[in-house]
Amino acid sequence: MATPNFSRKLNVIILLLLLSRSCSENKPGDEDEVEVLMEVLRDLNDSNGRIMDWSYFMVSPCYSWSHVICDHKQGKVISLSLGSIGFSGILSSTITKLKFLSNLDLHDNNISGELPDLSSLVNLQNLNLTRNKLSGSIPTSWAKLSNLKYLDLSGNHNLSGKVPEKLFSTSVFNFTGTSLDCGTTLQQPCISTSSVTASAKKSKLKFLTVGASCGALLLLLFGALCYYRLDLKRKPNHDLFVDVEGEDECKVSFGQLRRFSWREVQLATDNFNESNIIGRGGFGKVYRGVIADNTKVAIKRLTDYQSPGGEAAFLREVQLISVAVHRNLLRLIGFSTTTYERVLVYPFMQNLSVAYHLRDLKPGGEKGGLDWATRKRIALGAARGLEYLHEHCTPKIIHRDLKAANILLDDEFEPVLGDFGLAKLVDTNLTHITTQVRGTMGHIAPEYLSTGKSSEKTDVFGYGITLLELITGQRAIDLSRLDDEEDVLLLDHIKKLLREMRIGDIVDPNLRVYDAKEVETMIQVALLCTQGSPEDRPKMGQVMHMLGGHGLAERWAEWEQVQHLQTQEFSRMSHHFAWGEDSTQDQEAIQLSQAR
Structure with missing residues (x-):
């Protein structure tokens, strides 16, 4: 029979596997791309530790990973821009598992080894591997990269062998600074004509510009510029449009923006x-x-x-x-x-985020942590902000990533919800549901993970987890708790402490002074907000009333009753599986429970 400690760790592992599986079922390929990118990063060897925000525990690499760009409709990685990172490993064939990749930029690193077979990357358009330490020859299979438009292998001195003829049809290519055999029939054997032409045009344009800069014209231009800037100062609300190559010329009025x-x-x-x-x-x-x-x-x-x-x-x-x-x-x-x-x-929010003050500031430091009164104000302010987004905006706005890191603090430590700007707009005439999973593990509602459908109630769940962060000062997921044989998910950890009547272990140890009754109220509201079924969770307007103590007792009594029944059912099931299927008494108990 398994020991309680072993069973608890096994439950944690199963839970993490289920979370990963639910994500992959909702967005096919997301989990694979996370694993692929982490394997690619391992092979590249980020010895300088520059890539700090890639993690196996993220739902998808598309929302917060640096150097990664995705197609927002398909949720697939289409671009990796990893130039000048300081990699010292190899570029392995694992990269070919990113089937939608169209841009790969690894210039100015110390990547060694041979070039992998990239022929399966049929969408690849831009490949920049310049100034690395690559060796060997170009695989002949690269000739199958029919969509390739830009190829730069220059500065890899140890590359040798003959360049596949097909690659010379690439719009822009550069093989200079290598030992590659580009052939002898081309006027510019190792660099495309378009590259040379562009360089020549830039030099010629620079020469003509300098020649045309005569004193009289310069004076006129200077006078015109001064008049233009003076005119702008006279019109402080006038939008500034400075000509920049590639800048969008669409001029739309957005009120005070x-x-x-x-x-x-x-x-x-x-x-x-x-x-x-x-x-x-x-x-x-x-x-x-x-x-x-x-x-x-x-x-x-x-x-x-x-x-x-x-x-x-x-x-x-x-x-x-x-x-x-x-x-x-x-x-x-x-x-x-x-x-x-x-x-x-x-x-710019001078006091940064709530997470910064809860976890990144040392207790008793120069700025100090957050006292209980400030934490209460943050809880109420965040609730007001969400209520406004859900119940007073048309169309409604769903945040979808509420957490302590996304609650910012102004000069007076008044909370403001950040990172909501382009979260999700919901047309009330169509649906309250969206299907693009984003967020942070531990804060994401279970129905969102399993179905990909988000609503106002997914925000309510995130708000509940945020309340627990405020009370405990801890992260929503903390793998270090495994060492202490505790639950890694903060929500499960709090429920366990409540069952064991370890109330004193819930409150942040940095909080020396607090109101025990107010802490109890906030814990109860947090657990009501994080119920498994979205229909059971309150609306944000109701949350604000409950934080004030109105209507909380009745809903909490219902919650406790449900938890009691679930605990009894779990005990029966555990007893049944522990003693085997031959126990007639346990079989009857389970049947009665199912009948109810």
Whole structure:
């Protein structure tokens, strides 16, 4: 007979397997792509530890992984941009399992070994492996890459052998700085004519520009520029449109939103300098920035609006969300678009996120942690923000990734919900259901994992987990609890502590002063919000009333009764399986239970 400790660990393993399976059933291939990317990363050997946000425990690589771009309709990885990371491993054939990959950029690393057979990547259009330490010859099978438009193997000095003739039909290719045999019949044997022509045009244009810069013309241009900038200062609300190559020319009015030029965004973030990254949300990286009027901003660079139709969807959703104004929602200042980029500009929150104060600040540190009064204010503010999105917006907005990391704090520690801007708009005349799984493991409602259908009640579940984060200061999933023979899921861990009457072990040890009655209320509301059936969970308006103590006692009594019945049923089943199927008494008990 299995020991309790072994059974508990076995249950945890089974639970994690079920979570992974439910994700893969909902989005076929997501789980595989997570595993494939992690295997590719292992083979590449990220010895510098630059890739920190890839994880086996994510639902999909498409929502928060850096250097990854997906087709937002199919949820498949289409681009990997991993240049200048410092890899020192190999590029293995595992990469070919990413069947939808169209762009692979691994330039300026220290990747060694031979080139793999990539012929099965039928969608591959751009391949950049320049300046690595690759050796051997180009596989002849690469001739099957019929969609390849850009190929750069330059700077790999140990590559040798003959270049397959078919590759010379690639629009842009470069084999210079290698020992490859490009043939002797071509005028530019190892570099495409288009590459040379483009380089020559740039040199010629630079020469003509310098020659044309005479004093009189320069003076006129300078005067015109001064007049233009003076005119802009006279019109502080005028949108700035600076000509940048590839910038979208669509001019749409979005009320008080400001449309930033791409150049303004680049200047604000020091050209998206990695040192300015302050977070990674469900839709991309977030950068700290300062715009021209010295306003501090947070600039979110989206990652999944690059496929056909993405522009129209982006503009439509930005326009609708721009009217979602509430003191507990992060205000949208403006946006910027180019052919390949979508950027959102928000106010910078000086006090960062709730998660930062719960877990990243040391107790008694310079800034201190969150006291109980502040945690209560955060709970109420987050509830007000969600209620507004669910019950006062038309169409409704579902957040789908509520957690402590996505609740930001302003200068007065007032909570504002972040990362909701492009979550999901729900047309009440059509359906309350969406089918694109996103979120963070441990915060995702069970029905969302199993069916892919989200609703306001999936947000309620996430809110309940967030309340538990506020009370305990812990993460929604913590594998270290396995070492202490505890449940890795925070929700299960709390239920176990309640059954064992270990109330004192629930509250964050950093909380020295708190109101025990208020903690009890918040725990009860959290457990009501995280019930397995979405129909049993309260609406956010009801949650706000229960946090004030109204109507909580009745619903909590019902919850306790259900939990008692479930515990009894579980005990019967455990007893039955422990003693075998020959126990007539247990068989009858199970039949009676099923009849009820």
